[in-house]
Amino acid sequence: MSDLRPLFAPRGIAVVGASRDPAKLGAVMARSLARFPGTVVGVNARDADPAAGRFATVAAAAAASPDPVDLAVLCVPAAASARALADAAAAGVRAALVCSGGYAEAGVAGAAQQAALVSAARDAGVALLGPNTSGFLVPARGLTASFVPGVATVPAGPVAVVAASGGVNHALAFLLASAGVGISLAVGLGNAAGVTAADVLAHLAADDGTRAVALHVESVPDGPALVAAVRAATARVPVVAWVVGRSDVAEFARSHTGALATSWRTTRAALRAAGAVLVDDERQLVDAVTALSALRLPASADPGVGVVTAQAGPGLVHVDGLRGAGVAVPPLGGGTRDALSGLLPPLTFQANPVDTGRPDPAFGRVLATVAADPAVDLLSVYALTEPDVLDLPAAVAQLAGTPAVVGLGGPAGQVGPQRQALRALGVPALDGPTALTAAVTALVDDARARASRRDPSPRRPVPVAAPQRDLDEDEAKTLLGRLGIATPPRRACAGRAEAHRALAELPGPLAVKLLDAAVTHKSDVGGVHLGVRDAAGLDAALDALTAAGATRFLVESMAPPGVDLVVGASRDPVFGPVVLVGLGGVVAEALADVAVRTAPVDAGEAGALADELAGRALLDGARGGPVADRAALGAVLAALGDLLLAHPAIAEVEVNPLRVTAGGLLALDAVLTLGKEPSP
Template identity: 45%
Template sequence: MHPLDSLFAPRAVAVLGVRGTDGEREAALTAALASFPGPLLKIDADRPDPERDVHATLANAVEAHGTVPDLVVSCATGPSTADALREAATAGARAALLHSGRPAATDAQHAAERRALADAVRETGIRVLGPGASGFVVPSLRLAAGPAPGITAVEAGPVALVTGDDGTHYALAFALAEAGVGLRLGVGVGDGVDVTHADVLRHLAEDDGVRAVALHVESVASGRRLADAVRRLVGRTPVVALVVRSGGVGGPASWRVARAALRQAGAVLVDDERDLVDAVTALGRTRLPPRPRPGVGLVTTHAGPGLLFTENLRAQDVHLPPLVKCTAGLLDGLLPAPTGQRNPVDAGHPLPALPDVVERVSEDPSIDVTVVHTLLGPTATDLPAALGETRPATPLIAVLGGPPKELRRAREVLDRAGVPCAPSAAAGTTMVRALVDDAAARARLAAADITPPTFPPLPFSGAVDEHTAKRLLAQLGVPVPEGRVCADPAEAHRAFDELGGPVVLKSLDAGYPHRIEVRLRTHEELDIVLAGILPGLTLLIERAVPDGPELAVAVRRDPAFGPVVSLGAGGPAAAALGDVSLRLAPLSVIDTHTMLDELVTLDLILGAHDVAGIDRSHLCGVLLALACLGADERVAECEIGSLRILPDGDVVALDAVLLMTD
């Protein structure tokens, strides 16, 4: 039995304060719970009415019913809620749902109430959803623990919905219902004093009735735990994630980290609620086998709309491989001569041979999913019925256009056949991309080989000087310029001779008000610079590196997700381009390669300096080294702001910043 079964699959439920201070909300909640087939215990300490089965205490209700509730539901939150949890646990309840109540008057009071609830959870072991939870619905159990009107009408299905706030939970549940998608579980976790998004995902990982999960993230308290839960779940169930920019996720940087972390864990990312519904509609009905780059076979019946749909798919980097000669030969016997037979296949207007065309395309060895794009209209062929009876060798998606009445009928027919049906080209593009991204993510996770780093703890604190930071990076295999630390002009001239000009001179003292970094070609230039420097300043002289493009790499400790490795444009272009790829540490070699692939401005950066390419293995080694440093919990940040790309494609770290926690 999973620890959250007492919450989402209770044998008996108790409602506290059925006629309390939040009258309308509590009445709606009690009415929704009336459909629950098990015992429903009603408690109202202020206005008990035993004749109407409303009792003064939970103990009285337990005695009257002869049963102990697994779940206690309450709309009230406040200073007394923690005591109510203890009372419920003493009576035998194992879970509690705390709905949105009246907010605390001040932030300090709110924090105090949260601490009291956390203490009650820790002391009793009771599992708590909320406070501020929108509730949940389990249609298969006829359990609607939420006050939203109409929530009891949501039908059972294979999709689970996990959100944070009140309105989003119900809005998405109704949007899924409109798309013909039923729920296995729909839950809004609220403030997450105990049960969080991650806990619900771990619960779903053991539910064989879930075929897809829609994850809506507004705030992240323990991002690493959430990412781990997603990674565990996607091995058996696809996850579609929408991370919103507002709320507790924070600013743009935190939003990017959250999206990158969930993508790295295997989730399919979408940009808005409509795409979330479309993606989970497709993945709730079918799933592709793991493939690094799945092939999509497209059959269209109208050239113009079909061409636009094709361009939409290609803009999303969907792979439409050419069909093999054998497939093209088979299509020759089915299609008129002028039609396209490579991919996409233009089958012309709807015709009786369309199901055969779809089956032949699906049998091509390069195709992993087959898509039919057509417009409904008057025809001798019942197109939806024909597609529903097709026996393709791959999963099938139907992308349809036409009058609303015809589209509704087509969806009903195709739903019964288990074929995802998109009512527009935009929805079809989202569905195809979701299937492809999910398959590619699972292939990547299966191939990833992450070895936990074993670098010894670092003997530093605070800000580490650049030379020491570079020596550390060099031990990890990161190329750095050869350099010397100099305490006086004589040592500086000796370093110049040993290194050979040109050199770069830098100041190492963190307390010096103006950072010095200058390129020098002669001893005379060195004397001029030294004359303007305060005596006693520690200097670093390094062999100069040839000019070239620069990248920026770093590892930083995110408060929610832990160590995060970043890769982006370096030097003066960094802020202007804003092109950054992020991953949680530790990294696999595959992770490092995909980070490089994600840099859309890389060709621009290389082309501006006439550099043909970059040694991927060396750059990946740098990223792995930074991820290794991130394993030390005392490393707050390590950044190489200028990772120079040399003419031969190698890389060298021109600078290094290392910050340690004290």
Template identity: 40%
Template sequence: MERDLSALFDPKSVAVVGASDDPAKYGHAVAAQALRAPGRRPVHLVNRRGGTVLGRTAATSLAAIGEPVDLVVISVPGPGFEAAVDDALACGARALVGITAGFAETGPAGLARQQAVAARVRAAGAVLVGPNCLGIADNTTELYLASDRFAPGDITLLSQSGNLALELQLRCAPHGLGFARFVSLGNQADVTLVDLVEDAARHDATRAIAVYAEDFGDGRAFAEAAAAAGKPVVLLTAGRGTASARSAQSHTGALTTSADVVTAACRDAGVELVGTPREMAVVLAALNGRRRAAGRRTAVCTDGGGHGAIAADAAETAGLAVPELTADAQRQLRTQLWEQSAVGNPVDLAGMGEQDPHSYGDTVNALLALDEIDSVLLTGYFGGYSAATGGLGGGPAAETGTAGGGGALAAGEQETARRMADRATTTAKPLVVQSMFPDSPSCRTLAAAGVPVFAATEDAARALKALTVPEPGGAPGVHPLPPPAPPLRASGYHGVRALLGAAGVPFPEAREITDEAGLLAAADAFPGPYVLKALHLLHKSDAGGVTLGLPDRSSLLAAFRDMHARLGAASYSVEEMADLSDGVELIVGVNRDPRFGPVAMVGLGGVLTEALQDVAFALAPVPAARAERLLAGLRTAPLLRGVRGRPAVDVAAAAAVIERITTLAAAHPEIAELEVNPLLVRPDGALALDARAVLA
């Protein structure tokens, strides 16, 4: 249920409890900020000693104010926090900001205190940000309750780190970006990251949502909220590289790391995942415009081969494609470029820009008009001519002593910048610029028109990646969890097979046996060849607990006697041998993450799964169409399509089985790990050959 946070961002009145004249105390910084807009709403300063704070009379308590207060900021030592919360609620506060530390971050006792405070706040119908936070700010309502100022703009910043928020502000400033709101998340005892994302999505003045989070709380709910926001969400997080704390008992558990889970959740939700504050600022700057590339095909335009080659490499590293232009496109470019110009892609003016700066704009506009191109990256010297006349740099004309032409070159460059800017506003395709002179008049003209301009090639490539639709049809979306199913009580092999079989996952015939009599009865139930498996082993193949292709009863019996003598397993499975010819073995698994819930893994299966690690992840359940796209993205996808005379396999059948497996796992919260490995996919369908489940 969406929460009403209006009292948090646009309160009728504000009180700062713990306001101080001591610059070393946080209550001083918050009080000073709160007083920046005294005409917007009453601002009350509270200090138990009374007197004056920042030249204003301070009340000794909230009750002493003598009137209700809508929002209360509490910045007092830890032992006094609960009493301050109770006083605020008694005075009718509808929102509280808890700056005080010493709660969940200190251990179980602190967590218990925090939970008790949050329960009282909710019971009173109020909301609490924090505790252990650094305040909030809303430039749209002139609410300043953090220690620092945030330049006004249209980004909502939700951060668990104050210093990172300040760095992000500094990195956004050169791009002309500012903030509508800032919220320090703190411990999220009451108001959560999800609540704030949902509220920012409804906030008309917010264009994009920037998040730094170490603790997602309910990660799946965050992904759902981000997917539904209808606005760009950019996430910076830490600790993504550590493995799951659970002792994995399957390939799926062993291969699923925190990084995989967060990456999959962000991709499914359409969230831009970044690794540094600099990258976050680059992506936010890129997303400032409305243009998006419908595909990955990028044209690189330059007036120097070195810049073009580096930009092409950077684009491909970012996940874009730099395809060779068709013969028709190259002929068209030849009509307007020099003979020595390269037109294959990268398109290199080869010095033509020094003679005719309009060649930059003419070439960029021609590339934007090509149906075979989705976006354009202009890289290198553009901006240098106007920079030279503006005192920002020197161009070739200055270096060669022909500065007399510098003014004409600068004027021509600024004119072509205006033409490019006009073109950029009328096309749906994005143009991104990397310039040695990003602050030049020509580059400022482009930036003012919404064309992202960067000094670093890798930043321009990353920006272009952010402007590229990741898949046909956009982000896959976060699919709802199915209703919980009756819990699985026994996780034995045949019990798991039966559960999956009832969900429509096909298996070969099989019987569980414990002795020779049962073995021979199973051999009479279906024809050979047979498979014999020792049950209740973690990796049966490694332990010598699987024998394939036993042609008849006698070989089956001999294999059983040998295996039982070696392993002494309590039970075994006799199974009909599947036809492995022309088949590809896949793995399908679901691992239940403590933050994001069920996470699916699909990839190349069999005994080499962990060695090859050719797998892909998504939040479960995974619809069949999504499963097909995951399979198509594997490094070994050509095996599925058929190579070296082998026929293509039935990927649609495999995708349908993946949907059934992942839906089943998502409906059973008691299952920590569920895995089908291998899932044999042949030209005529898919067949599960082994399965296991681990209960939480």
């Protein structure tokens, strides 16, 4: 990727298309940049005025500038932008920001303008941000390259915002400022024709001033690049990802950035696998980076949270939220409880959560006592500000080492100073119990992501050759068998005689099916007969199948009862091979209760996917059923993912159902299809 320092840390800036009309983009940009301590020069061929810092060409402007002009802000029509960029590059400019629209989001003509602009940038080695974005800001450098000048009020701080949309970038910067958290860099990518989210993440991974990244995602042009960038960044700095587009807003989204809308679910799964913390909306995003920019827990598969609340009601809301989010609020040890009983009135709740009743001078010792419990990795505290009776920053200062996060309620005049005092102690403060829950959940999710972090798996060898055509059920099951996936005993039969031989050889009762790679939904065409036990039954089944057009048959022992899953691997257009697991049957299908993960995935990670299913209780022996062996399930999923990675010609493999039986997993049906045009 290109060096983004000329873009985000320029020495001098040229505004190309500077204007005297205060409503024009060039004038707004010049106003926004007024606070920049380096040189800002204007360029306007028709209205040059060197005395006013406005030159006819970038070259003239650069010649007059005391600082090298690294960045050009191009405020010119789309049709003129490629040429303007080339001119700027010729004058030594190494980065360009293009805010205006009229490019790929605007149809065929716009796409051509964008292509010309990108080509000019590539030829000249210029880092291009945009087009179609409201810009970026770097408060610590006094750099506001935005057509929303008010964003210059946003303070410097530890959070970087990387937003698909310029508007969202600004909205997030303002929300973070309201939450008392400053910005290291906030950038809206717009059409992302040049600089992508992956590029900015790579830049931030080396930026010591950034302690958390807020990543807003609408669509992903290059899935593997984004995944690699998130994986690399999260090794040093937490990345919190907010993927929009859960509901169907694809048409508007395309008009907005001209980009391919990808699958919301797959994008989330890919980012999570890469180590990002996921959130559902901008409020959770602000809460998460507020917390993660102040502290990061050690990697841990299941950190324990100790909750202390000065008011029972908000504490109840917080603990209810944590349990709903699957965060562990473990029982406190006996020693901790003994110590608490000496500190608290007898009527308070002293399990976890610990309700102190009205705070008193012992509050700090209560915090320290809970923090010292071996089961507690993070202390979460809620309190209303009561300066008369509780100096919360002083109480928190006694913790000596245990990470803590605080929820504060109170008048703005009290909350603001306490929040800053806590932040100075490395303790993030949130504004309510739900915000506190989002913050704690993010800290825990980040710790879990790091505990499950593995180096990208080396390509594992796949013990099957690439199929040359779609496989029928028998061939697909043979392939599954080579991958170590069990199937019931079966015979592929070319005629009645073979079928009757199979009846004699296989344990019954039998399933008798139409065998044809071209028929993927056999049941829908009467292609499956179950419970065949004798020659008469077999003949009846063969008669019916023959009538339905079958010339070959699969005769197979029926599987014992169990819980049916659907597992598979397919090729996502953005992220490449993904594996999937869901519960079988029409109800599960209607509920879309599936879990997805990008391949390659190792068996341990893949087995844990089952626990993301809403109906996971069914895999744990509900109603006396079998318990699904997570390791075996993970091995199946890992093998299917590896298969697609090894053989680009395979579009999809689906095992439906994969039955969980008392004796283990059994693939009862399988479909393998090749891509319409085999991938290179």
